[in-house]
Amino acid sequence: MRLRALLDTDALGLRLLGGEEELDRTVRGVMTTDLRDPSRYLSGGELVLTGLAWHREPADSERFVRILTAAGVAGLAAGEAELGSVPEDLMVACARHRLPLFSVVEDVSFASITEHVVRQVSSERAGDLAAVVDRHRRLMSAGPAGGGPEVVLDLLGSDLDLRAWVLSATGRQIAGSALAGQGPALPAALRARLAGEHLAAVRAGRRWPHRVTAGAGTTYSLFPVGGGGRETPREGHEVRQTVLSEWLLVVEADAGDWPEERLDLLQGVTQLIAVERDRRDAARTVRRRLAQEVLELVQASAPPAEIAARLRVAAPVLLPGLGTAPHWQVVVARVEWSGTEVAGGPVAQALLEEILVDPTAPGPEPSDRIAVAHTGDEAVALVPLPALAGDAPDAEPAVRADALLAAVREPLAHGLADDGRLTIGVSAAVLSAEGLRGAVEEARHARRVAAARPGSVCAAGHQELASHVLLLPFVPDDVRRAFTARLLDPLREYDRRHRAELVPTLEAFLAADGSWTRCATRLHLHVNTLRYRVGRIEQLTGRDLSRLEDKLDFFLALRLG
Structure with missing residues (x-):
C-alpha cells in the first residue's frame, strides 16, 4: 500500500506535516518505538509510529531522522499526547532528509493504525503471492x-x-x-x-x-x-x-x-x-515393479541364478551410478484396520517407502534406493546395502528394527488411532540371491513376533529370533499365566512376607549361568548366603536349579512374567 492511502483514511487521524512529494512510497509494515536508536529493529519500508519520548533537545530530532532515513523507512507518524504538538525541529529534520512526516491526533491509538496497516499490507501481499503461486503451479504441472x-x-x-x-x-x-x-x-x-x-x-x-x-x-x-x-x-x-x-x-x-x-x-x-x-x-513405479518381480520369483522358489539375474537388472535402478549388485536386506510390514475393508497392502507399501528413506544417502532422491512390493495386506521392501566389510555374515545391517520403531512410533500411533495397527519385521543382511528367500521368511517371522506384542506400532528384528522369543508369543494367555503362577507365585509371596529377594536372586543366578561366584559378586553376597537363598527357591518350588530343564522353565517363567 502507499502512504497516500493512509492519509486518505479519515479514521486513522493522520495529518500531513511535510513530504507531500513522497506520498507514493510503499508501506511494507509498521513499527511503534520510542527508542533513541531503533535501527536494529528496522528492515525498510515501515511506517514508524512514535510518541516522542526520545525527544529531549532539538538535536535529538536530527539524529533520530537520520537513523530512520538510513534504514529506509517509508514515513514517520508522531503522536501529540507527549508534547502537545510535533516539535518544529522534527519537521525541519524530516524536510531536510525528505522523510514524510505525519501527526497523529490524541484520540487515535497507535494500535488502531497498526491493525489497519497490517491488514491492508497482508491482503495486498497475499493477492500478489496468489498470482505468483498460480504461475508456479502451471510451471510445476508442466x-x-x-x-x-x-x-x-x-x-x-x-x-x-x-x-x-x-x-x-x-x-x-x-x-x-x-x-x-x-x-x-x-x-x-x-x-x-x-x-x-x-x-x-x-x-x-x-x-x-x-x-x-x-x-x-x-x-x-x-x-x-x-x-x-x-x-x-x-x-x-x-x-x-x-x-x-x-x-x-x-x-x-x-x-x-x-x-x-x-x-x-x-x-x-x-x-x-x-x-x-x-x-x-x-517415479516409484519402476522400482515397485522390480520389487514385485523379485518377490514373485522368491515366493515361487525360483532358482537362485534366476533371482540373481533379476537383482542385477534392478541394481542400476536402485543404486544409480554404482553399477554393481549390492547385498540386500528385507523389511516386511503389515497395516491392519478393524471394521473396514481398506486393503492394508498398499497402505503398508507407501508407508515403508517413507520410513525407509535414508536422508543421508547421495543421489537425486533418497527414495531412489527403495523398492517395495505388496501382496494382500503385507508389504515387502528390498533394501540394497553397500558391500559389507569382508562380506562378514555378522556385519551390522543398515536397517534396525529398534531404530525404525523409535523414529515413527509417536506420530504413526496417532494416525492409526484406536482401529489400526502397524507391525514391522526386519531381516539380517544377505550376501547373495541364495539367501533372499530365507531373508523374506526371517522378516516375516520377526513381524509375527512384533504382532504378538502390545501397542499399535511394533517392530522386531532378526536379532530377537531366539528360540524362546519365537515360542513365547504364540502360547495362549491362560497357559502362560498358569505356567508363570505355578513357578513364581510361591517365591513372590515369600518375598512379600519376608523381604527375602528370592526372585531377584533367581534372575541373577540364571544370568550368571549358574556360577556361584559370579552371582554372589554381582549381588554383593557371601556365597553361603547365596546357597541358602537358592536352596529356599528349590524348596518352595520343588525344582532343582542344577538341572537344565528346571533352569529353562524358570527362565521362560521370568520372561513371561
Whole structure:
C-alpha cells in the first residue's frame, strides 16, 4: 500500500506535516518505538509510529531522522499526547532528509493504525503471492523444470515473512523455506509431535488448519497437503487409505484469525506441493515393479541364478551410478484396520517407502534406493546395502528394527488411532540371491513376533529370533499365566512376607549361568548366603536349579512374567 492511502483514511487521524512529494512510497509494515536508536529493529519500508519520548533537545530530532532515513523507512507518524504538538525541529529534520512526516491526533491509538496497516499490507501481499503461486503451479504441472516445493515455500518466506516446512506423516522434513533455514531447525522431537498432532486431527475429521503451541509458546499451523475444503474431509475419501503417507505443511504462525483470502492462498500452496508429491510417487513405479518381480520369483522358489539375474537388472535402478549388485536386506510390514475393508497392502507399501528413506544417502532422491512390493495386506521392501566389510555374515545391517520403531512410533500411533495397527519385521543382511528367500521368511517371522506384542506400532528384528522369543508369543494367555503362577507365585509371596529377594536372586543366578561366584559378586553376597537363598527357591518350588530343564522353565517363567 502507499502512504497516500493512509492519509486518505479519515479514521486513522493522520495529518500531513511535510513530504507531500513522497506520498507514493510503499508501506511494507509498521513499527511503534520510542527508542533513541531503533535501527536494529528496522528492515525498510515501515511506517514508524512514535510518541516522542526520545525527544529531549532539538538535536535529538536530527539524529533520530537520520537513523530512520538510513534504514529506509517509508514515513514517520508522531503522536501529540507527549508534547502537545510535533516539535518544529522534527519537521525541519524530516524536510531536510525528505522523510514524510505525519501527526497523529490524541484520540487515535497507535494500535488502531497498526491493525489497519497490517491488514491492508497482508491482503495486498497475499493477492500478489496468489498470482505468483498460480504461475508456479502451471510451471510445476508442466514438468520438473518448475522446481520443487522449496521454491513455493521460499515465496511464503519472501512475500509473507512466513517460516514454513513440509513434513511427511512420520515427521521427516521433506522441504523448508529459505527463511526457515535462517533460524533454528525444527528438532526431531518437535517434528514428530507436529506430525502426530496432524494425524490425530485428520483421523478425528477436525477442521483445518490445526494449531499446535510448542516450546516457548511458539504456535504452528498445520495444513494437509492437497487436502479438500476446510469444513469437512474430502467427500468419498476413505482417510485410512492415505493418512499414513500424506504430507503436511507447517507454518510458524497462528492462522486462527487469518482472513479467508490468506487461508485460500495456503490451500493453493498445499495443492501446488501435492503436484510434487504425486510426481515423486509416480517415479516409484519402476522400482515397485522390480520389487514385485523379485518377490514373485522368491515366493515361487525360483532358482537362485534366476533371482540373481533379476537383482542385477534392478541394481542400476536402485543404486544409480554404482553399477554393481549390492547385498540386500528385507523389511516386511503389515497395516491392519478393524471394521473396514481398506486393503492394508498398499497402505503398508507407501508407508515403508517413507520410513525407509535414508536422508543421508547421495543421489537425486533418497527414495531412489527403495523398492517395495505388496501382496494382500503385507508389504515387502528390498533394501540394497553397500558391500559389507569382508562380506562378514555378522556385519551390522543398515536397517534396525529398534531404530525404525523409535523414529515413527509417536506420530504413526496417532494416525492409526484406536482401529489400526502397524507391525514391522526386519531381516539380517544377505550376501547373495541364495539367501533372499530365507531373508523374506526371517522378516516375516520377526513381524509375527512384533504382532504378538502390545501397542499399535511394533517392530522386531532378526536379532530377537531366539528360540524362546519365537515360542513365547504364540502360547495362549491362560497357559502362560498358569505356567508363570505355578513357578513364581510361591517365591513372590515369600518375598512379600519376608523381604527375602528370592526372585531377584533367581534372575541373577540364571544370568550368571549358574556360577556361584559370579552371582554372589554381582549381588554383593557371601556365597553361603547365596546357597541358602537358592536352596529356599528349590524348596518352595520343588525344582532343582542344577538341572537344565528346571533352569529353562524358570527362565521362560521370568520372561513371561
